Ligand SMILES: Nc1ncnc2c1ncn2[C@@H]1O[C@H](COP(=O)(O)OP(=O)(O)OP(=O)(O)O)[C@@H](O)[C@H]1O
């Protein structure tokens with residue numbers, strides 16, 4: 053019968069009571085601004101926390117058995133022979149040794165810099181592709197994140213590891229940001245990593261045991277039975293995304309932000325619900341008149357929902373625009389990254405939950421008694 | 431006269447000489463409605479009989495609380511009586527489902543309320559356009575602008591209710607009630623908020639429109655001044671209706 057969305061009354065009311073709707077729209081828009089900023093912050097934290105891991109061409113990492121999950125990258129120590137064990141597992145396309153360590157260092161130009169050292173075999177699939185300079189090869193050559201270059205580290209600079217005095221030379225720079233636990237990643241040959249990990253300074257001999265030690269086996273493959281591989285190699289695997297949780301502070305940061313965002317959505321639903329509850333109660337008599345005139349309940353419900361949707365969409369659009377504008381002003385010191393998809397999902401949730409809150413309020417329309425339209429004591 | 435539909439014939443029990451399905455206006459027979467519950471029930475309508483033919487302008491007077499609004503509610507399908515027959519143009523207004531009664535109101539009944547009860551957000555013209563938007567496909571829809579001209583409001587079609595006087599609002603209310611071509615027009619105290627001259631204007635207009643559109647009109651009023659314009663006058667007393 054009335055298949056089109058009725059907005060005849062909806063848009064006229066929006067125009068007529070524009071002050072009230074603008075006030076409500078402003079609240080939703082502010083929530084949207086906050087939502088965009090939080091989305092940028094959480095994306096930024098993810099990027100600073102685990103972008104170095106996200107760009108590893110691996111599907112899972114095998115750490116030492118029983119290692120604390122939130123500190124696996126610094127605590128885990130396994131031996132090189134586990135790599136062979138993993139190579140033999142069904143479904144494993146490639147397996148390679150991987151070492152990680154967090155160090156403090158000083159560049160030749162005097163810049164103090166923290167680095168996450170990723171030790172890899174330069175011939176393995178883990179070897180990074182450089183944007184400028186040359187790939188990993190020289191025993192003391194490192195390939196660094198593009199953000200390290202931004203921080204003042206140049207091609208050809210030498211970096212001296214604190215305490216050990218080991219000197220490393222920047223031979224290549226990566227195309228994108230590679231960070232781990234808010235620290236720039238520097239790739240280096242596995243042997244050099246093993247020396248630093250074992251605490252051996254320049255020229256000091258490395259024990260046979262230290263030559264066997266790595267942090268994890270990096271595995272790439274489809275449908276790999278991780279449990280079987282772990283049983284065979286005596287390791288403990290995490291998928292790549294599980295391993296993000298092992299990045300320092302990552303879980304705490306992301307869960308705090310997620311919690312704030314969830315609260316924001318709930319607030320949006322409640323605010324929209326409260327506003328439309330008051331609005332519907334105020335219009336109770338008008339609605340009774342419309343019902344008496346024969347307006348179908350469905351017509352009035354659709355009209356009310358269309359009104360809520362128009363308001364929420366307009367307010368969210370304004371808020372997102374303002375949020376993106378504000379986000380572009382955020383300085384380099386703050387981890388902030390706007391991701392179109394993340395903002396789109398957040399906006400859809402915001403509008404969706406807002407409409408849900410409004411819908412609960414608007415449903416009262418169905419309960420309005422048309423008989424109350426008559427004057428007198430009804 | 432309209433030929434009543436087959437379904438209406440089946441749905442309405444016929445009683446002797448009066449075949450309600452054959453009546454084109456309002457037909458109420460032996461209508462009783464109890465309101466409230468428990469020990470507190472009120473006989474708002476007590477065996478009410480009322481027939482209003484198309485083009486007839488009937489008035490109902492009576493003290494406050496005597497059941498006048500209840501009569502209109504039942505006649506217009508806003509409330510269902512405990513017993514009795516109510517038909518408009520041969521269709522039963524006592525249909526069980528809310529949805530069916532809403533559809534009957536939409537197609538057959540026009541309401542004029544105490545102070546116009548216009549929607550504050552809409553202009554005079556839009557007040558008339560709104561009901562035509564949810565009217566049934568087959569319903570008679572009159573031209574809103576023409577109707578506004580008929581009640582002398584063409585010049586103020588763009589005004590919203592707060593920019594109109596009480597009398598003007600009431601005229602727009604009358605035009606709105608007629609825009610879907612109802613067979614029954616129910617009017618509850620249309621002059622309660624108006625002075626004597628305005629009241630006379632509005633009631634004269636109702637009388638004129640009743641005849642012009644050949645609609646059965648029932649008007650509840652406290653204003654004995656205006657009864658001279660009505661074709662028939664009834665008095666309500668403790669739920670019982672009698673012709674004066
Ligand atoms: N919802 C209700 N529940 C119980 N009793 C009701 C209800 N509505 C009305 N009544 C009672 O029914 C009787 C008739 O009410 P009604 O509104 O029809 O009177 P009325 O003649 O229109 O009065 P007025 O001139 O004051 O408008 C009154 O005694 C009233 O108190």
Ligand SMILES: [Mg+2]
Pocket residue numbers: 427428429498499500
């Ligand atoms: Mg009354």
